[in-house]
Amino acid sequence: MDFTPTPEQEAARDLAARIFGDLSTPERLAGLGGGTDGELWKELGAAGLAGAVEETGLLGLVLMLEEQGRTTAQVPFAASCVYGLLAVAAHGTDEQRERLLPGLRDGSAVAAGAFPARGGIVVDAVADGRARLSGAVPWVPWLRDATHVLVAVRGETENTVHSLWTVRAEDAGCEPVELTAPWSAGRLVLDGVEAERLGGPEAYGDVLAAARTAFAGLQAGVCAGSLSRAVEYTNEREQFGKPLAAKQGVQLRAAEAYMDIEAIRVTAYEAAWRRDAGLDHESHALTAAWWASEAGKRVVHTGQHLHGGMGADLDHPVHRHFLWGRQLDGYLGCGAELLEELGEVIASGAGAADGGEAA
Structure with missing residues (x-):
């Protein structure tokens, strides 16, 4: 690699x-x-x-x-x-x-994704790659900006392959939803909306893995920005005549955050590289998502803590990183759920067919 x-x-x-x-x-x-x-x-x-x-x-x-x-x-x-x-x-x-x-x-068109697949979306009258969708998705990031929405529909049973459908945003209902981070989200409402199928049985897994990898990369940047601000602040802020950065406790917190960021980054790079190379990447995307979720929230909390009282200021720039980090944590899924899914993938033999292992 x-x-x-x-x-x-x-x-x-x-x-x-x-x-x-x-x-x-x-x-x-x-x-x-x-x-x-x-x-x-x-x-x-x-x-x-x-x-x-x-x-x-x-x-x-x-x-x-x-x-x-x-x-x-x-x-x-x-x-x-x-x-x-x-x-x-x-x-x-x-x-x-x-x-x-x-x-x-x-950029004249914007896509949003109702991912991952959830229950509640009903597919009716499938013919020639087209259907009508009904149901609702509680929140979809960037839905208020979208011209098209990629809707992931869960199969009727656990063994049924999930399917992907595209709908025009103007045909769907959008109720604004405010999230932790300013992602222009909305509640997607479908009432017999015409949709067209995108891809075959393999499409859902590939798009989900790509999304997990991409948002893990975004989290790596959010965390790097948070730590950079904390390093700058602790080098400038003095206590008893010395910069806060000279304190061992501050150095250890910053070092731990740096290692977490590197773990998010390298696992996202690996998953992305494998997809580009045409290799299996499902387990690697899950690994990147787990690091982005679990380590990401640790890093943005550290960024706030190292700012001391300034970190509690809702208008301080570091607070934006905190909000984005927590939002990405929620969007990628909790660590326990990601580990459970990763375990199922490894147990099934997927992700190891070409000799690869999850990091």
Whole structure:
């Protein structure tokens, strides 16, 4: 395994870092409230960063999402790339790719994902790859910005393969939902909404694994940004004539956070690299998600604690990282559930067919 970025991946990451760094400043973010940064989204589309994911692969996307996480930029970059561009490119028909990909590449179309598959969505009148969906999903990140929604439908029994369907957001109902982080979420309401199938039996597992990997990469950036702010603060803040960073306890907390971030990063890189290489990556995506969930919340708590009383200020920039870290923890799933699923995957023999093991 070689996680060294290609020149194309490095160029995309560096461009993303510059755009996110220039536009997602604490002052600008404070003025956005809970809404999406439309200007930044247009800038990302004009720079071709979403479209670049087709060439840089999932690893390239993870690298760019790290840069988004460092600034907690309020744009649906992860969702639209994973549930839209990558999903359609990998599993769409020629007609679907021709129709949907241009808008997803330039940002004029935005995809959201009702993931993972939950009960309550009913599929009626399936014919020629089309059906009507009814039911509701309690909350879908970035639904208020979406033009298309990828809906994951659970099979009727545990042994039934889950299916993927795309619906136009304008045909579905959206009730605004406020989450811990400002992700423009909504409750998805489907009442006999026309939908078209995306991909075959393998599509759900592939998209879910890609999403877990991508959001783990986003968490790595969120945590890195939190720790960076904490390091800067403890080096500047003095107590009894010495910087807080000189205290052994502070150093140990920062070191533990750094190791947690590296664990999130390397497991996300491995899962992304394996998908790009065409290798089994389901167990590796679960491993990355577990680290992002469990270690991620530890890191953002550390970031707040190392700020002392300033960390309790809801307007302080580090608090945004705390909110995003906890939201990603909830979105990826609790550690116990992820470990249970990982154990089932390993026990079934999946993920070890090519000699790979979960990290």
